Amino acid sequence: MESGNNNQDMLEEYTLKQTKATLSAFVDAIIPRSEELAKEYGEIQYFGALDLLVDEYLYITLNEYQPDLAEATVEMLNAAAQRLVSRVENKKPLNLSEGGLFASLAPSDRLLAIALLKKYQYSSSHLLYPYENIFYNVVDNLIRLTMIGYYSEWFGYGTTRLLQPNNRVLEFYPLSWNQIDYPGPTPPRQLAMIES
Amino acid sequence: MEKDFDVIVIGAGGGGAVVAKELCDKGLRVLVLEAGAWYGNKKWPKPNSEPGEKSSSSYEDLSIDILNECFTDLEDDMNSLISGKFRWGPANRQKEPWKRLVAHGGFTWQNAGVGGSTLHYLGNHPRAYPTSVNQVWPITYDELIPYYEKVEQLLPVTNAPAVAKEDLFYYGASKAGWSQHDTKNVTTPGYRPQPNAILRRGQSYQFPGEGLHEYTNYGCTLRGHCINGCHIGPTVDSVAKRSTFTNYIPFALLTGNIEIRPNNFVIQVLTEKDNNGDLQAIGVISKDTWTGETTQLRADIVVMAAGTIETPRLWLNSNLPENPWVGRGLVNHWFDSVTGIFEESALMEAIGSPNIRPFSGQNAAARFDYPGWGVLELFGCSPALYSTLGYASSDSGFFFENKVGDKPWDYEGAIVGDLLKEYMMNYQRTLNIVIFTDDEVNQDNGVTLDMHEKDENGYIPIIRYHASQKDRIKRDNLATLASNILRTAGAKTIVRANWSPDIYIHLMSTMRIGLVTNTQCEALQVKKLYIADNSVLYNSLGGPNPTLTTQALATRTADNIFDKYFAPQA
C-alpha cells in the first residue's frame, strides 16, 4: 500500500514537472525572450512569455476547459517531439532533460514538432493516435491562448492571477503593453492597491 | 394543462429579443428563456457568482451601474472563450463552459446571455446583397425592405464615424481606383462607412417611453471596446452599441407584457398531435443553470431563437421529426485576415499622423462590398484579440513553412517567435482587414449530435464545415483585393493569415427558410413552432454581416405569428 502511494506521489510529481517544463517550452517557442530585439529596440523587448508566466495561464485555462486537458496536451506535444526526432527532422541538437522530449528540443524545432502535428490534422493518422480526440480541439487554440495570455491583462492580476476569474483583481498593467505601446483601456481601470 | 404565456421565446440574442419585443407590442404575453446571464439588471447584481432572482419583467430593474461593474474592458475577463463573461457557458464562472466538438482545432464564438452574441458583436448592420436573395430565397428582397427599414430605424443604424484607421482604409481604396457607395442596396463593388448600430455623440434618437426617456450625453466615445462589451451611456437603454439588451429588451420591458428568465436552458420542445393529427408545439422544458431544477412551461406558440448551433441541437435533442435540412447547410463566411504594417513616413503621407492606433475608434467602422465575392471589413481592437486574429490562426501552418512567390502579400501563416514580437511592436502602425466570403450552402456542412456524449443539456453538438473550390477562389480574390488596398495605402509588410474554415463567427442557415420552415418561418413539420435566429437564413447573404437580416425576418415573423394565430377574426 504505502509504496504504492509513494509511487503515485512520485509519478505525480514527475508528471507535474514535465507538465510545467513542456508548457513553458511551448510558450517560449511562440513568444520567446529576444536578445536580438533587446539590442535593437531596447531592453524591454527582451522579455517573453516565460517572464509573464504564460505557461501558468495555459495550464489553468486548459484545465478549466476540461480537467486534465493540460496533462493530455503535454503528452501530445511529447509524442509529436518523439516523431520529429525519430524522423530525424529536428535541425538542432537535443538538450535532453527530465522535462521531457518536447522541452529538450531547440525552440525552432518545437515549432517544427507542432507543424508536424498540424499537417496531420485533416487525415486521421497513426501519428496522432491515440491523441486524435485531444488534438481535435487543441493545437491551434494553444497558439491563440498563448497570445491571449501574453497580450491581455492577465499577468497584471499579479498575486491574484491564479484565483477564480471572479476573484482576480487587476494590480498593474502588464509589461507586454509597454512593449507594444498600448496605453490600456482609457480612462485606466481602477487598479487594486497593494500593501507593500 | 393551461397555458402560462401566449408565446415562449427560446434565447434572448440577436433574433429572439426582436421577435419578443414585436409580439409584446401587439399585446401578447411573452416569456423569454435565456441560457446565460443578464448583465445590467438589479436582480442579478453579481451575475457570475450569485444566482440572483428568477426573472425580471420591469424596465426599472435595469441598472447601468451594475453594467459598468460587469463590463471591465479587459480582454481575458470579458472574452476568454473558456472563462470569460462572454462565452458559451453558464453564468456561474466557476463552472466549465458548455462543450462543443469543432473539427480541426476550430471554435465557435458565441455568447450566452441576455443580448446573446450581440453582447460582443461589432454592431454592423448592412443589408444582404439583393442578388443573393432575389430568385434564390423563397421570398424576395422587396419583401424584406420594409422590415429592414423598421429595424434600421429602431436600432438605429447610422454611418460610422472615421478615425485614423478608417481614413487610411478610405485613402487606400480610393487611391486604388474604387469609388464610395451611397446605397444600402449594394449591387456593385465599392467602399463605404460602416452602416452600424452604434449611437453617435449628438445623434438625435427618439427613445421609446414617452417623456421619461430623453437623455443627453449619450453616444459612442470612440474608446475602442465594442468587442469587450459596450457600457457607454447614461442608462442601459441608451448604451452606445445597440446590442439587443440595450434596445429590444428594454423596449419590450416598457410594454409590461414580457417576462425574461435568464439562467434558463431549454432542453426540450414539447409537442402533441392536434385534432387533425398534425404535430404542434405546446411548450418547453427548461433547466435552471444554477440549481439544475427543471420546469415545464406551456404556451400557444414556441419560437426557437437559440442560434445557429443550439436551435438544430434542440430540435434533434427533442426528437422532433426528421428533415434532411435540420442542422444542414451551415455557412460561416469562411473568414480570413490580412494585416498591413506601415512605417511612420508612409502614414504621415497618407493620413498626416504617425500612428493608426488600432485600439481607438469603433472596432469595424469601414467596409468594402464586393457582390459575387463577399466583404472586406476594417478591424481594430485591443491587443490580445488583435494578435490572435491577425497572427495566431492559420490553415497554412507557420509563416516559415510557406513560400508566397508572386502573391501580393509578404507572409502567409501564423506569425510566431521574434517576428511576432516585432510585428506587435508595430501594433500602433498596423491595419487589419477581415474577409467574409460569400460561401456556398452545402448539405454536408452543419450540426449533428455526438450520440456518445451528453452534457447536462443533452447530446452535445458536433460542427463540421468544408469549403468548396468556388469559395476558395472568391476568398483568394478578396485577399488579393485587401492586399492591394493596403499596399496602395503604403503598407510595408502584408501578412495573410489564411484562417481555418473552422473558426465560426458568422454562423448561419442550419434551419433554412423554405426547407425546414415555410416562408412564414413556421416549421414545416411542427405547427406553432417558429424560428427567429440566424439559422433560418437561406444562405450567407452574399457576405454581409447577418444580424440585420435576421432581425428583419424576426420582425416579419412576429407579424406572421400574430396574423395567423392571434389577430381578431374579420
Ligand SMILES: Cc1cc2nc3c(=O)[nH]c(=O)nc-3n(C[C@H](O)[C@H](O)[C@H](O)COP(=O)(O)OP(=O)(O)OC[C@H]3O[C@@H](n4cnc5c(N)ncnc54)[C@H](O)[C@@H]3O)c2cc1C
Ligand atoms: C466577435 C464577433 C463580432 C460580430 N460582429 C457582428 C456584426 O458586427 N454584425 C453582425 O451582423 N453580426 C456580427 N456577429 C454575429 C452576431 O453575433 C450574430 O449574427 C447574432 O448574434 C446572431 O443572432 P442569433 O439570434 O442567431 O444568435 P445569438 O445572438 O447567439 O443568440 C442566441 C441566444 O440563445 C441562447 N440559447 C441558446 N440555446 C439556448 C437554449 N437551449 N435555451 C435557452 N437559451 C438558449 C443563447 O445563450 C443566446 O443568448 C459577430 C459575432 C462575433 C463572434
